[in-house]
Amino acid sequence: MLLVPCPHCGPRNSADMSYRGEASSRPDPASTTPAQWRDYLYMEHNPAGWLRENWYCSSGCRRFFTVERHTVTSEFREPPLPGSKTALPLSKTAEAGAGTDQQGGEK
Amino acid sequence: MIRRLEPQSGEVIDRESPLKFTWNSKKYVGYAGDTIVSALLANNRQVFSRSMKYHRPRGVLTADYWDPNTTVQVGTEPNVRGAHRLLEADMKVSAQNAWPSLDFDIKAANGLFGRFLTAGFYYKTFIKPQRLWPLYEKVLARFAPGGVVDLNTPHGYHDKRYAHPDVVVAGGGPAGLAAAISAAKAGMSVMLVEQNHRLGGHLRWGTDQDRETADDLEESARDAGVEILTDSAVTGRYDDNWIAISQRDHPGVVERLIKARAKTLVVAAGLVERPYVFSGNDLPGVMLSGAVRRLINMYAVRPGNRAVVLTANAEGDAAVADLERAGVEVARVVDARAGETISKAAGSSKQLGSVTLADGSTVKADLLVTAAGWTAPTSLLNMSGDRPSYDPAAARFFPTALPDNVIATGGLVGDGSLDELIAHGISSGELAAQRAAAVKHRLRSTVTRAQNPQGPEPPVQPDRRIGLSRAPHPELYRSDTHGMVDFSEDVSSKDLVSAAAEGFDSVELVKRFTTATMGPSQGKLETVNTVAVLAEARGETIEEVGTTVWRPPYAPISLGALAGRVFEPVRVSSLHEWHTAHNMTPILAGQWIRPEHYGDPGAEVTNVRTNVGIIDVTPLGKLDLRGPDVPKLLNLLYTNKWSKLPVGRVRYGMMCAEDGVVLDDGVTGRLGEDHYLMTTTSSGAGQIWQWVEMWLQTEHPDWQVHVTPVTTGLTSINIAGPKSRELLMRLVDDVDLSAEAFEYMNVRTGTIAGVPDCFMWRIGFTGELSFEVHVPAGFGLHVWEQLIEKGADLGIGPFGLEAQRIMRLEKGHFIVGQDTDGLTKAPTTGLRALIKLDKDDFAGKPELEWALAPEAPELPVLVAITPTDPRLVPDEACQILREGTTEIVGRITSSRFSPSLQRSICLGQVTPEFAAAGTTLTVRLCDGSDATAKVMEHHAHFDPEGVRLRG
Amino acid sequence: MAEPEFRSSVTTLTATPAGAPALTDESALTKASVRAQVGASPLGVDFTRTAKRDGVLIAAIRPDEWLLLGSANDVEALLATARFDASVNRIDITHSRLCLRLTGARSASALEKVCSLDFDDTMFPDGATGSASVAKVSSDLIRDDIDGEPSYLLLADRSFGQYLYDAIHDATTEFADAL
Amino acid sequence: MIRRNRAPRYSAAALLWRGARNDSWPRVWRDPALKKSYDVVVVGGGVHGLATAYYLAANHGIKNVAVLDKAYLGSGGSGRNTAIVRSNYLTPEGVAFYDRSLDLYNTMSADLNLNVMFSERGHLTLAHTDSAVRTMRWRAEVNKLQNIDSSVIGPDEIKKIAPSLDTSPNTRYPILAALYHPPGGTIRHDAVVWAYARAADAYGVDMHQKTEVVDVVCEGGDGPDGKGPGAKVTGVRTSKGDISTPVVINCTAGWASLIAAMAGIQLPITTHPLQAAVTEPVKVFLPTVVVSGSLHVYVSQTDRGELVFGASVDPFATYDMRGTLDFTEELAGHVLELMPAVSQMRLLRQWAGLCDITPDYSPVMGFTPVEGFLCDVGWGTYGFKAGPVSGEQMAKCVADQATPDLISPFALSRFDDGVLVGEKGAAAVGH
Ligand SMILES: Cc1cc2nc3c(=O)[nH]c(=O)nc-3n(C[C@H](O)[C@H](O)[C@H](O)COP(=O)(O)OP(=O)(O)OC[C@H]3O[C@@H](n4cnc5c(N)ncnc54)[C@H](O)[C@@H]3O)c2cc1C
Ligand SMILES: NC(=O)c1ccc[n+]([C@@H]2O[C@H](COP(=O)([O-])OP(=O)(O)OC[C@H]3O[C@@H](n4cnc5c(N)ncnc54)[C@H](O)[C@@H]3O)[C@@H](O)[C@H]2O)c1
Ligand SMILES: Cc1cc2nc3c(=O)[nH]c(=O)nc-3n(C[C@H](O)[C@H](O)[C@H](O)COP(=O)(O)O)c2cc1C
Ligand SMILES: [Zn+2]
Numbered sequence A: 001m002l003l004v005p006c007p008h009c010g011p012r013n014s015a016d017m018s019y020r021g022e023a024s025s026r027p028d029p030a031s032t033t034p035a036q037w038r039d040y041l042y043m044e045h046n047p048a049g050w051l052r053e054n055w056y057c058s059s060g061c062r063r064f065f066t067v068e069r070h071t072v073t074s075e076f077r078e079p080p081l082p083g084s085k086t087a088l089p090l091s092k093t094a095e096a097g098a099g100t101d102q103q104g105g106e107k
Numbered sequence B: 001m002i003r004r005l006e007p008q009s010g011e012v013i014d015r016e017s018p019l020k021f022t023w024n025s026k027k028y029v030g031y032a033g034d035t036i037v038s039a040l041l042a043n044n045r046q047v048f049s050r051s052m053k054y055h056r057p058r059g060v061l062t063a064d065y066w067d068p069n070t071t072v073q074v075g076t077e078p079n080v081r082g083a084h085r086l087l088e089a090d091m092k093v094s095a096q097n098a099w100p101s102l103d104f105d106i107k108a109a110n111g112l113f114g115r116f117l118t119a120g121f122y123y124k125t126f127i128k129p130q131r132l133w134p135l136y137e138k139v140l141a142r143f144a145p146g147g148v149v150d151l152n153t154p155h156g157y158h159d160k161r162y163a164h165p166d167v168v169v170a171g172g173g174p175a176g177l178a179a180a181i182s183a184a185k186a187g188m189s190v191m192l193v194e195q196n197h198r199l200g201g202h203l204r205w206g207t208d209q210d211r212e213t214a215d216d217l218e219e220s221a222r223d224a225g226v227e228i229l230t231d232s233a234v235t236g237r238y239d240d241n242w243i244a245i246s247q248r249d250h251p252g253v254v255e256r257l258i259k260a261r262a263k264t265l266v267v268a269a270g271l272v273e274r275p276y277v278f279s280g281n282d283l284p285g286v287m288l289s290g291a292v293r294r295l296i297n298m299y300a301v302r303p304g305n306r307a308v309v310l311t312a313n314a315e316g317d318a319a320v321a322d323l324e325r326a327g328v329e330v331a332r333v334v335d336a337r338a339g340e341t342i343s344k345a346a347g348s349s350k351q352l353g354s355v356t357l358a359d360g361s362t363v364k365a366d367l368l369v370t371a372a373g374w375t376a377p378t379s380l381l382n383m384s385g386d387r388p389s390y391d392p393a394a395a396r397f398f399p400t401a402l403p404d405n406v407i408a409t410g411g412l413v414g415d416g417s418l419d420e421l422i423a424h425g426i427s428s429g430e431l432a433a434q435r436a437a438a439v440k441h442r443l444r445s446t447v448t449r450a451q452n453p454q455g456p457e458p459p460v461q462p463d464r465r466i467g468l469s470r471a472p473h474p475e476l477y478r479s480d481t482h483g484m485v486d487f488s489e490d491v492s493s494k495d496l497v498s499a500a501a502e503g504f505d506s507v508e509l510v511k512r513f514t515t516a517t518m519g520p521s522q523g524k525l526e527t528v529n530t531v532a533v534l535a536e537a538r539g540e541t542i543e544e545v546g547t548t549v550w551r552p553p554y555a556p557i558s559l560g561a562l563a564g565r566v567f568e569p570v571r572v573s574s575l576h577e578w579h580t581a582h583n584m585t586p587i588l589a590g591q592w593i594r595p596e597h598y599g600d601p602g603a604e605v606t607n608v609r610t611n612v613g614i615i616d617v618t619p620l621g622k623l624d625l626r627g628p629d630v631p632k633l634l635n636l637l638y639t640n641k642w643s644k645l646p647v648g649r650v651r652y653g654m655m656c657a658e659d660g661v662v663l664d665d666g667v668t669g670r671l672g673e674d675h676y677l678m679t680t681t682s683s684g685a686g687q688i689w690q691w692v693e694m695w696l697q698t699e700h701p702d703w704q705v706h707v708t709p710v711t712t713g714l715t716s717i718n719i720a721g722p723k724s725r726e727l728l729m730r731l732v733d734d735v736d737l738s739a740e741a742f743e744y745m746n747v748r749t750g751t752i753a754g755v756p757d758c759f760m761w762r763i764g765f766t767g768e769l770s771f772e773v774h775v776p777a778g779f780g781l782h783v784w785e786q787l788i789e790k791g792a793d794l795g796i797g798p799f800g801l802e803a804q805r806i807m808r809l810e811k812g813h814f815i816v817g818q819d820t821d822g823l824t825k826a827p828t829t830g831l832r833a834l835i836k837l838d839k840d841d842f843a844g845k846p847e848l849e850w851a852l853a854p855e856a857p858e859l860p861v862l863v864a865i866t867p868t869d870p871r872l873v874p875d876e877a878c879q880i881l882r883e884g885t886t887e888i889v890g891r892i893t894s895s896r897f898s899p900s901l902q903r904s905i906c907l908g909q910v911t912p913e914f915a916a917a918g919t920t921l922t923v924r925l926c927d928g929s930d931a932t933a934k935v936m937e938h939h940a941h942f943d944p945e946g947v948r949l950r951g
Numbered sequence C: 001m002a003e004p005e006f007r008s009s010v011t012t013l014t015a016t017p018a019g020a021p022a023l024t025d026e027s028a029l030t031k032a033s034v035r036a037q038v039g040a041s042p043l044g045v046d047f048t049r050t051a052k053r054d055g056v057l058i059a060a061i062r063p064d065e066w067l068l069l070g071s072a073n074d075v076e077a078l079l080a081t082a083r084f085d086a087s088v089n090r091i092d093i094t095h096s097r098l099c100l101r102l103t104g105a106r107s108a109s110a111l112e113k114v115c116s117l118d119f120d121d122t123m124f125p126d127g128a129t130g131s132a133s134v135a136k137v138s139s140d141l142i143r144d145d146i147d148g149e150p151s152y153l154l155l156a157d158r159s160f161g162q163y164l165y166d167a168i169h170d171a172t173t174e175f176a177d178a179l
Numbered sequence D: 001m002i003r004r005n006r007a008p009r010y011s012a013a014a015l016l017w018r019g020a021r022n023d024s025w026p027r028v029w030r031d032p033a034l035k036k037s038y039d040v041v042v043v044g045g046g047v048h049g050l051a052t053a054y055y056l057a058a059n060h061g062i063k064n065v066a067v068l069d070k071a072y073l074g075s076g077g078s079g080r081n082t083a084i085v086r087s088n089y090l091t092p093e094g095v096a097f098y099d100r101s102l103d104l105y106n107t108m109s110a111d112l113n114l115n116v117m118f119s120e121r122g123h124l125t126l127a128h129t130d131s132a133v134r135t136m137r138w139r140a141e142v143n144k145l146q147n148i149d150s151s152v153i154g155p156d157e158i159k160k161i162a163p164s165l166d167t168s169p170n171t172r173y174p175i176l177a178a179l180y181h182p183p184g185g186t187i188r189h190d191a192v193v194w195a196y197a198r199a200a201d202a203y204g205v206d207m208h209q210k211t212e213v214v215d216v217v218c219e220g221g222d223g224p225d226g227k228g229p230g231a232k233v234t235g236v237r238t239s240k241g242d243i244s245t246p247v248v249i250n251c252t253a254g255w256a257s258l259i260a261a262m263a264g265i266q267l268p269i270t271t272h273p274l275q276a277a278v279t280e281p282v283k284v285f286l287p288t289v290v291v292s293g294s295l296h297v298y299v300s301q302t303d304r305g306e307l308v309f310g311a312s313v314d315p316f317a318t319y320d321m322r323g324t325l326d327f328t329e330e331l332a333g334h335v336l337e338l339m340p341a342v343s344q345m346r347l348l349r350q351w352a353g354l355c356d357i358t359p360d361y362s363p364v365m366g367f368t369p370v371e372g373f374l375c376d377v378g379w380g381t382y383g384f385k386a387g388p389v390s391g392e393q394m395a396k397c398v399a400d401q402a403t404p405d406l407i408s409p410f411a412l413s414r415f416d417d418g419v420l421v422g423e424k425g426a427a428a429v430g431h
Helices: A034-042 A094-098 B036-042 B106-112 B132-143 B172-185 B200-203 B208-223 B289-297 B313-323 B379-383 B418-446 B493-502 B505-514 B527-538 B558-563 B576-581 B601-610 B630-637 B684-700 B724-729 B777-790 B800-809 B845-852 C072-079 C107-111 C158-173 D011-022 D047-060 D092-106 D106-114 D131-146 D155-161 D189-202 D254-260 D325-338 D340-344 D387-400 D404-411 D422-426
Strands: A001-004 A011-012 A016-024 A050-056 A066-071 A074-080 B014-023 B027-031 B072-076 B077-081 B089-095 B159-163 B167-170 B188-194 B226-229 B233-238 B242-247 B255-262 B264-267 B285-288 B305-310 B328-336 B342-348 B351-357 B362-364 B366-373 B389-390 B397-400 B406-408 B484-486 B585-589 B592-597 B615-617 B621-626 B649-657 B662-673 B675-680 B706-711 B713-721 B747-752 B755-761 B768-777 B861-867 B880-882 B888-898 B903-910 B921-926 B929-936 C024-025 C030-035 C050-053 C057-062 C064-072 C089-093 C099-105 C131-132 C139-143 C150-156 D040-043 D063-067 D123-127 D152-154 D177-181 D206-209 D211-221 D233-237 D243-244 D247-250 D270-279 D289-292 D297-301 D306-308 D346-357 D366-367 D375-377
Touching: A011 B418, A011 B484, A034 B845, A034 D422, A050 B684, A066 B684, A074 D346, B014 B036, B014 B305, B027 B036, B072 B527, B106 C064, B132 D106, B159 B167, B167 B172, B172 B200, B172 B208, B172 B418, B172 B713, B172 D387, B188 B242, B200 B208, B200 B289, B208 B418, B233 B379, B233 B418, B242 B777, B255 B558, B264 B379, B264 B418, B285 B289, B289 B305, B289 B313, B289 B366, B305 B313, B305 C150, B313 B366, B313 B630, B328 B351, B328 B362, B328 B615, B342 B366, B342 C107, B351 B366, B362 D152, B379 B406, B389 D375, B406 B418, B406 D092, B484 B493, B493 B505, B493 B527, B505 B527, B505 D123, B558 D325, B558 D346, B576 B592, B576 B777, B592 B601, B592 B800, B601 B615, B615 B777, B615 B800, B621 B630, B621 B684, B621 C089, B630 B649, B630 B675, B630 B684, B662 B684, B662 B747, B662 B755, B675 B684, B706 C030, B713 B724, B713 B777, B724 B768, B755 B777, B768 B777, B800 B888, B880 D131, B888 B921, B888 D131, B903 C072, C030 C072, C030 D106, C050 D233, C057 C072, C057 C131, C057 C139, C064 C072, C099 C107, C099 C158, C099 D047, C107 C158, C150 C158, C158 D040, D040 D233, D047 D063, D047 D189, D047 D375, D047 D387, D063 D189, D092 D106, D092 D131, D092 D297, D092 D387, D092 D404, D106 D189, D106 D247, D131 D152, D131 D177, D152 D155, D155 D177, D177 D375, D189 D206, D189 D387, D189 D422, D211 D254, D233 D247, D247 D254, D247 D387, D254 D346, D270 D325, D297 D325, D325 D340, D325 D346, D366 D387, D375 D387, D387 D404
Parallel strands: B014 B089, B159 B255, B167 B188, B167 B264, B188 B226, B264 B406, B285 B366, B305 B328, B305 B366, D040 D063, D040 D247, D063 D206, D123 D289, D247 D375
Antiparallel strands: A001 A011, A016 A050, A050 A066, A066 A074, B014 B027, B072 B077, B072 B089, B233 B242, B242 B255, B342 B351, B351 B362, B389 B397, B585 B592, B615 B713, B621 B675, B621 B706, B649 B662, B662 B675, B713 B768, B747 B755, B755 B768, B861 B903, B861 B929, B880 B888, B880 B921, B888 B903, B921 B929, C024 C099, C030 C064, C030 C089, C050 C057, C057 C064, C099 C150, C131 C139, C139 C150, D123 D177, D152 D177, D211 D233, D233 D243, D270 D306, D270 D346, D289 D297, D297 D306, D366 D375
């Protein structure tokens, strides 16, 4: 189990964290073009190497933060930064795993 | 023949404790300390299984955990390692892979066709006629090896734990023991894990002096405070030294998983003896040197009467000595170091009869012992990222580059005298301790709650250990004949050669084509032989060919142990006990258990519509929002406007993700100047909390808003029905509940049934006059019981989720995730007026702007639908078709029979073409027939003007 | 009208076997949450530390959240005297959180069966707090030894009460004296 | 139907004949030298790449084709998937597409003259909640409209089909219903890879193993080195040498973003490991494929007796295939919820493969803004079953220079338009 360096708690099991995907910046909604916006929504760099990404310390301090992680060796580098936001509420994969059940929105 | 020897000085059996057991329903007796196999051998049973493909009789090969031929069924437990599992009283042991019996196995006929059943023969046959393949498949499936699962095995109790040892040592041989002792003496907490039942590794079947050393080491380890786990295995090394240990010596549980975050891992796995490949090498009576040494010295079992020994090393020589001491006639010693070897073994199908040497001579023997060398079980090292390399001079693989937190010692890294091994273990333990200390220091300075350590972090110690030398060893893989390479998979060297010739000529392809190394020992016995045969076939070196990937687990681990105690959290509201006591039919909603109804949902609806009902809606997500910037937050997350919401008012809102897809909806009320309560859908509660936090923390860290989830801090009860006001008035003194003073979509704070600090909002999903009250949860049951008591004369009754669903559908309220799906954008819901494109910004705004632009393609529309036949309730998810075609133009998303209207009612999504009121729809029912239905003018089937609700 | 009576979400308690760590339900304690900006220190207690003041346990459970635990009067009194600036919010969470206490020499070992944090004395000393998943429920843990005997407070969402109580209780039974 | 010009056909008779004469079989495919130029270069020797190459040659006569793989054939997802095939998808476009694939699988053994052991054993998707039942019904209803055998059945029928399942109502996640799809099943995944490779080879397609593409050579594009939108492909650079070619097809699944980046194109893809595991073998007791979306698990038993398990993808993006303990723990927990009886079975091996996940759980197929650079990627956790139809349609796409109808819903341009495929509606771990 990967240890993720939370800037507040210190290294924590990845199971205690939510992965929030590639760090991206939100285009200004007032001036954005469809191309820019959909880039923000859907496109990914997905490098095999260093990746800036967001995590949420969901079972710990509940802070969002951004780190750089190597996607081949799983090393982390640089002191973590405050988080940046992602377009969809859960990462795509979390949703892929969530199955159909969690989607039923009972009131 | 009596096979049990006179008492041996190192024997582990207790002759005072005989144990009765059965083998294939026949009765036998062994001793405590025996393994199943040693007890059976002592009883002169030699054949333990039939091989997978050819059903050849198989006897003992390694006499340890990895023995491929002695896997048996014990009671309901399949695939028990008979040469490892200790005998217990009244064990019922049976052979697994033989029919009708071990002695006479019909499938052995396969053996006759051996030359045709070459590797990959399946792929080349049963092609035509294809319709017969399912039949063939059924026949092939009968040949599946392994034991039988008893489908009545109960859901057992399993256990698990975490651990944070400084050092984990895998392997309790002399090297591992020495490392554990020295690490513990350096002040580290150490876990020593040994797969066998006793510590000592190979010393256990060595000389008296070896055993004495083992006992001494064991005692020192205990004295040093090492945590010792026997009959346990390190099954995996994962990221950041997350170590999986299967523990089998813990009282009360059969096997438990320990998840250890080790600061350093010492791998002292020793060596696994490797079989030699030659014709007849799988005949019963052909054994490895380690097997005979274990059998004689530990179990006092005579492995045969007349032996030939092929030896390439000291272990083989020691086996000769052991055999002679045990009274076995050693007919011939074949010394590989002198260039001698054997060519083939022959005999009856069940017993070795003679051995032919490479020089052509034949020796009669019922035992052939081979000491052909070792495989380094580098599995844990590979899992740590290492790619071991092959040394032809020593005829085995050695580690190359290990991460700092993994240290190898003992036979894995080299050879030496016992003293040298121990010395290497000691220095490895010291190194492990130093490195663990550095990690410990770092953790204590980075984990905030830890006590900060003194002084600077010690540097990572370079490896200054004096290495072990590598003893030269002949490369002894295959003789001049072909034989078994993978005993469990029945793959011969000939299969490998022909697979390579066919083009499956890389080690990965040959593995997949022949299944070599894919059996229970996962290559520990067969990998190097496979590679060696392939290298020979391709004219390459073993290093060039390389090995297949070693993967976890190191040793198989039960699903029960992996599962452990199943933690599946269950959430209930403060009213759960009441529901249970009142006949609720429960329904699972995520982690929540809720009342679906209390017997008759239809009657519950009618009661709400005529009297008053109460429903427990505690799981409704509730976020307490405080701070001056809450309106900004609401404006950002909801599609509608929030700046002007007065204190005491509530408003409905819809949230979208940035792609414009509906994410959640709910009501938010302003409780005070800077104090709001947001509600979300029950299933969205967790996700929306995170969503809110994300926007605040990442996009607007300057906004002053504090978010507190209070979902279960408040027991939420909806009191609905024409008599709801009357009822609530009986319990509330400090709030004016009159229609004039407390209007629809308002919120008040007050005391209910003596409980202060309750919120009451006038809203409702049911379409009736209703009050949703939120009561501090510790008093929830009190308020609920008071409602029931005080409402008795008003006809009060509880209602469940189903009644609520019916009523909301009568009112045409949609449910996010049921009437919308993962692609439903906000305008589809029909709530166009709630999408305020004149706001500067809100989540998903650009997409909604584009979706609503005149030139944009029209989106599907959510409409209320009424089937022509009022009795007909189309199932939810029925498709709506263009008449006379199978073209899908929509689907029913919700449907129920309405007790209030006495007809069926639906919501559905349709393409714009079919969305106009009055359009006739064709609904394809589940039984394949079609029904017609009409699109209605309003979403609300019932009371479209909302008179009742506002009453 | 019957007097309102506070009810815990742990409705069925099981006896602690002799020798095992004792698990008690302290959900009725008053719990207040004090929220401030990350980096602020409205109560003078740093993240992951605790302090005791006038009968109230103050635990800095998050970089922006301080939990106050005690009797209703004590907590109220403490909050009344505290001088907070306008950006600080206080929220009563008595009813939102369940509170269990696990006490006994082997309580860390029992917790190790349900939680992945390192409970070694140097990693989680008396007076420290941390949040983590306990039997798959996000929880706040506070080490609050009693007379030198290891003791942990565990707070989690109220609705998990019985589930968590049972899960932790089960984890303790292994440490009972052999019969 | 292929006519093999060199290699002998496989059959039981041939096996006996050769066995009797102790003859060995000739190579399944050649080990050719790398040519300087090819008409089409397929990157990735998985089922998608190999099928594309095969159909280019077999259906369109385009035979000067190279398939390049950085490791061995089938070393990607194609060699490590749980081999579940089905066509009971949610959207009409999905159903039509996967149904064609199932047709091709059905006749594959005969068509390609190699037994791929397609086992039409049926596929059960369990529903544990009301909303899951509703989604199952949604799928069943869409399926029926396209004549796909797929229906919702109750616990009693489920118990008959798979007696080892605990269908009692008082489990933590009671089995309320299942979507039953009799034509679904499993296949010998490696055999499919080998069958396509062998058949393509017979047409003269060159397979180059251990040949890594390190760059895609472009000209005329807006980006650096003439890459990016508007560019035209002229060749590829590989670890074994350069190749000139006007057409490059990216069939690299988990590595797809990297190859696309070489052409200056970004994809809506993240790479996540998907793990799988097998137990030791036991006598066959599970006759069908069982999937539970809410418990994140799917399981089938091979003819060799092992249970093969899979789950959902790992939570964070990585190219590392090491595998985790969390996966096996969760998996075992969930399997025991469904089948308590297997608690004494032992896990033998776990492994991982890389999945190219898109936002709408649908692939990215066909042309891209770089001329001559095509993609057949985004196959996520479900792409094995799509191999045959994808190969067939991608070959057609190249040969006709036009996007075939069957794959037009999956164009990369849908992400520019914001019109995603509806499979997202039923996003489960449904394999
Ligand atoms: C554990 C697991 C279980 C699965 N279960 C199922 C299932 O049950 N049913 C189902 O339908 N699908 C399943 N899938 C998904 C399925 O396996 C994949 O979608 C499918 O195999 C993709 O095939 P492919 O040919 O596109 O890619 P792959 O088979 O992954 O082939 C891509 C190839 O590209 C090569 N490559 C990469 N980069 C380069 C380069 N630079 N140069 C040269 N070559 C390169 C790789 O070596 C690899 O061989 C599963 C996947 C996994 C991992
Ligand atoms: N292994 C032999 O058969 C053997 C026999 C004679 C001499 N030797 C010599 O002894 C030396 C080896 O001594 P050593 O102390 O390194 O090894 P060892 O073989 O004496 O002990 C290693 C121990 O590790 C255990 N083990 C391996 N992997 C494990 C795991 N993952 N989890 C738990 N336990 C595990 C084994 O059961 C074994 O008892 C070598 O130099 C070799 O030449 C070995
Ligand atoms: C359907 C299927 C069944 C498998 N069965 C076995 C098996 O019985 N024994 C085994 O060792 N591996 C089995 N494997 C796993 C492979 O050995 C291997 O781990 C996998 O193909 C990934 O390759 P890698 O481990 O070399 O990376 C199986 C794989 C698949 C896809
Ligand atoms: Zn944190």
